[in-house]
Amino acid sequence: MSDLWLPGAEKLDIGDHAPTDGGPPKALAHITWDKNATKAKPQDLVPFTNLRAYFSGGGRPVAPHVLWDPFTGRFVQFVPANSRSKSLVDLSGGTRTNRAGSVVIQIEALFFPWCRTPDGKVYESLEDTPCKGWNELNAWVKSWGVPDVWPMGKPNGFVGHRDEHTWETEAGWYAHAQTPENSHTDPGTWPAFPVAPKPSPAPEKYEPYPGPSLFMKGSRPALGRSSRIFTAMGKRLVAVGCGKYKVGPGPVLSQADVDSYEAWQRRCGFTGAEAKWPPGPTSWEKLKVPNV
Numbered sequence: 001m002s003d004l005w006l007p008g009a010e011k012l013d014i015g016d017h018a019p020t021d022g023g024p025p026k027a028l029a030h031i032t033w034d035k036n037a038t039k040a041k042p043q044d045l046v047p048f049t050n051l052r053a054y055f056s057g058g059g060r061p062v063a064p065h066v067l068w069d070p071f072t073g074r075f076v077q078f079v080p081a082n083s084r085s086k087s088l089v090d091l092s093g094g095t096r097t098n099r100a101g102s103v104v105i106q107i108e109a110l111f112f113p114w115c116r117t118p119d120g121k122v123y124e125s126l127e128d129t130p131c132k133g134w135n136e137l138n139a140w141v142k143s144w145g146v147p148d149v150w151p152m153g154k155p156n157g158f159v160g161h162r163d164e165h166t167w168e169t170e171a172g173w174y175a176h177a178q179t180p181e182n183s184h185t186d187p188g189t190w191p192a193f194p195v196a197p198k199p200s201p202a203p204e205k206y207e208p209y210p211g212p213s214l215f216m217k218g219s220r221p222a223l224g225r226s227s228r229i230f231t232a233m234g235k236r237l238v239a240v241g242c243g244k245y246k247v248g249p250g251p252v253l254s255q256a257d258v259d260s261y262e263a264w265q266r267r268c269g270f271t272g273a274e275a276k277w278p279p280g281p282t283s284w285e286k287l288k289v290p291n292v
Contacts, residue, residue, distance in 0.1 A: 009075035026105070028087065028179065045110070072132060077264050097167075
């Protein structure tokens with residue numbers, strides 16, 4: 001079962017829980033946009049604690065589920081995931097914006113365009129910020145069935161585009177600018193969905209042909225990888241009925257290895273010089289020496 005509260009977030013339950021209506025699960029992307037700044041006149045970012053106090057105090061009627069600080073990765077959550085929150089305008093008689101899904105998880109990112117952080121850096125868009133905590137936030141939202149898609153397109157500028165049919169029928173992430181009955185045009189941008197790391201390639205099931213030189217070491221003791229290969233080879237020769245061993249097989253390359261492998265080469269249909277030691281790539285591939 002998915003967590004009602006974002007793991008690692010401060011839980012500040014403001015109450016006033018209410019169910020959603022069911023339907024395609026959604027997440028809503030907002031920015032706080034509590035100041036109007038410009039490139040020529042950037043303004044200081046509002047402290048996270050100010051917004052925390054606002055949404056748990058006088059701003060309760062418009063509180064989101066989660067307030068996210070993309071500069072520090074800090075979160076505070078005000079209502080559980082399975083409750084509606086109230087960050088969206090919801091007009092009487094139309095679609096119930098705050099409830100139109102099995103979940104409608106609303107995220108407010110602490111940000112406004114051309115904000116200035118305490119270290120003096122200025123940020124034009126949310127995507128320019130460090131976006132700390134985004135991977136964890138996205139994973140939690142996804143655990144509630146919200147897919148990594150933007151049914152009305154990923155936000156790209158402060159432009160409103162609203163389609164009520166899409167909103168009511170398709171799961172995914174929506175910008176505030178894409179929500180019916182609302183006039184806000186935020187968030188402008190939003191971080192890209194995390195890309196799952198490619199799985200490490202599985203180790204080869206069988207030992208690749210090591211080349212003839214490995215097998216031309218007489219009966220000297222073999223160390224490390226060579227010892228492992230000789231032992232695995234000998235065990236396979238015994239398993240296929242070609243083993244001529246009185247001792248072993250392995251880890252020393254011996255005449256028994258030579259006799260056993262030449263028996264295997266003859267089994268493979270080789271004759272004359274082709275059936276003589278050392279192993280060749282064709283017979284080696286057919287032997288399927290385990291990579292252990």
